[in-house]
Amino acid sequence: MTNAILFNKMRGSGREVTINLIDSGIEIVSSAGEHIAVWPYQVVDLIKESEIAREGAFVADHDQIHLLQIFDAALWDRVMERTPRARATEQGSSNIAWWRIWRGVPDNLTGIILLGAVVFLIGAAREAYLWLFPS
DSSP states (O other): OOOEEEEETTTTEEEEEEEEEETTEEEEEETTSOEEEEEOGGGEEEEOSSSOTTOSEEEETTEEEEEEEEOOHHHHHHHHHHOHHHHHHHHHHHHOHHHHHHHTSOHHHHHHHHHHHHHHHHHHHHHHHHHHSOO
């Protein structure tokens, strides 16, 4: 039974794999039963593209080509328990509320907000100057 997808960034395709949690790391096995790799727990991190819990792709330092996507929630939790860097990424991204809000703002709106802040500050500086140095 497959429980994850191993995505190849070079080819732009993914294949179903089975994940086994062994003492030395995450064992990745093809759907045909062929051994693909073992990712040691200490080198596995998480790439988050959204702030939704249990969503993202696991990566290993030594493997720049593959992403591992796990869809089984129970397996996700067991992987997170054993991978300290991925756990820190997951916890860090969910603890910073203002960053989550700011990331949700579209780029054009961000520019408008910054422009408004600059205009406000220029106006405030002008008012302060006229108050300090009346004509």
